[in-house]
Amino acid sequence: MCAALLKHLRKRKTVFLKGNMSLLSLVLSLVLISVQLSWAQEDPLLPFSEHLDPEQKVRLKWGFDEIQGTILFELTVNTSGWIGFGFSPNGGMTGADIVIGGVEPNGSYFADWHAAGNSMPVVDQQQNYKLLSLNQSDGKTVMKFQRSIESCDEDDLPITSLPIKLIYAYGLNDDITYHDTRRGTKEVNLLRYKPRISPPDSQYFDLTTDNLTIPTEKTYYHCKIIKGPTFSQKQHIYRFEPLIRNVDLVHHLLLFRCPPGVTDVYEGQCYTGVQKEECMEGVALWGVGGGAFEFPAVAGLPIGGNNGESFYRLEVHYNNQNNTEGRVDNSGLRLYYTSELRQYDAGILGTGLVVAPGYAIPPRAKGFMTYGLCDTAYIPQVLSETPQDFQVFAAMLHTHLAGRKVRVGHFRGGKQIDLLAVDENYNFEYQDVTNLGKTKTVKLGDKLLVQCIYNTENRTKLTWGGLSTTDEMCLAFLLYYPAMSVSGCMSFPNLTALRTEMENPDETNWLTMMSTKAWDDASISQYQQTLKRIDQFVIVAGSNNNISRKIGKIPDLKVVPPALCRSGCASQSLAWISLLLSLALQWFS
Template identity: 55%
Template structure:
């Protein structure tokens, strides 16, 4: 699997029937803390771990099994009669065109083990994080595309439809947090028949389950019923004036427009999201009286009828309130005004002379500083007030030494 940016793993494995119990069983390999499904049906899982000090990354690919130009590829499998006569093949290759991947002159992947038994094929291997030769792709902190393919025999040939791709950030992947005493509830688009039209936004206003006390949501996990149709999900919190459930096309009533406080979002290709331990979404302190609006955008590009969708969002919550900034003594808020946009609203001049400034922050502000920047570096302060008072908003003159804004 892979394009340049990550090596490819193309396991052409015999009767390729992979079962995920090896990955999801009770024994967890501490050297492989990260995992992701590469195929929506959970039939292809990749686990990995890395050591930046040793410049090493370890992979384990598991599959249910019976155009990669420029990709850095590894191919492996267990040959015919593999259970009786253990014939293992494992090679480092690269793709140059739509043909059989070429064997690298330098073999930079190290096979840890490769097994096929009980309807399961697992390949574990490692390589250097950095590129070892011109045919290896450098693994960086940026997302990369993983491409995988497999065959039903041990002949290394065109894989047909047995392939897929997914974008993953290997070195900045968020592992799942284990939180004791956690529970979850879901908000679901139940049995909705997707219209036979190219684009449709459907909204459902519903109440969250009543909870006995205040909790913090720490994980939001999408369960997408039709990955080929659902483009994104948005969840909004409604104000107290919304007191009844309803379901209809989005943006057709004022009551829906009232629900605008964003709680969660998911977009195509994304996965679960876990909040850091300095943040949590409060829930349960309202007696179950709060309503939410779930918005689902369906992208039915072929306008096929009769698709029924039950996509939803799972919200994992814990009684252990995470350390949010509820009682923080202060925090900083930044804003940027780019002088380059001024000619769009008034006639351009050679320079801009600032002769007066009014500092305004509503009631939250305690200190205000307005800086002047040029070429990405601050060169002066236009105005500042270290003891801001909302009841005293007086225009002030900037210092005479202020340099003109130029563009």
């Protein structure tokens, strides 16, 4: 029956809009026009873009949601004929997974195809691509569609974190025949895309250590206050990349902007109370295994102009587990900047659990959880400027050796609405700033919950929160725009309440009790539940070190399952019902 329906729906191509214009089709047309106008501007769901051909007649924009398991495409081709796009194992037609669409006088057509060889492709029995819009104007055809990141059937190719060969073709009319020269291929990493934009006036400056002899301590944090270049006019930093001279010893780099009161250079060990620790406004970051990061075209980090002289604090974490002697280091960061200002100033917000030794992770734990809460309702209390909602586009998640999973939950009105960022297979040796796949809006008043899951089955002693590699952290650095004068939004457990709940309110005996406690599954579970149940001190720090301290509770975090592939007619029917209802609701709301 399904095959018969598909045959009825398409002879050579699937026609979705035919016949007389009904009220519903009129509504949908008007809604689509409105949606198309909004898409003509910056679309937060499609942050990435590549021209697939040298003549720049074929442009692909895309965005994805790895948590939901979906990827969204918009293909624009300079033609009024049919257009095709797909994925190929080797760059050719054989084995390719293809979509073809176009607009005829009586409506649009769109279908999921596959190619067995260098011949006319075949329409898939199972249609796993969902058309969202398809229109033509001014000699261009724009096709917007969505699919699952995973392969839904044997005729679809999965999209992975590795580069994939994209193919395209188009015609000058709607007669789908051999396309001769109007075709091509380009290899792109869709899920780990790293754009490289070089403005004509692009320049860079380096902020590094200077012939530092690395101490033989297993864990050493080195800080250097550096004066940056001075610009009379505002510039935008659009890219930062690591300069690592001792790849086996340098664990991470953090760069902070100092407030106006800091005007002296300094170099020495971090967190000793000597150097200017008030430099806490995040500018750039790198973790072991990571690489360069480039900001989206709409945002950049501001430098110069009315800000006057800029001083920065470079923090370098050396992980010298073998106590190696005599190594000299000049590691740091290279920052690229341009006078071609972007639409927004970007910023970095530190979230998660305050790094301090007051809490501990028990030994022999299979999946112990800690939490750090950011309540954005308190951010306005530390701002000098007008508060506003912000857009998160990338994140770096961070724990130490025991970390196995990191999740950032997004809550609004007391309910979880999303997972902002997730790493279900956290690897200490690979920590990178990664794009979220789409830009996500955080409204002031939303709560962000960072959850970290640790495994200490091979440990016999407590693991405390702290700076050492053998200690633990639970952090998420969020890259966002427009920038605010805020550096961190984190929480820490109320230790007085924790000790009381654990029936040992005496602070003097607390460490002894925790260290000598018989940790088993029952006691670990009880401690974890207590740690989550008690009050949290929610701490928001402004760039000028003004701080807000409030009380908060840890909400329940749920892992959203990925979107499942549906098969055959059910998939198409549900997709169409969903699309029609969504458009109708937009129209009548």
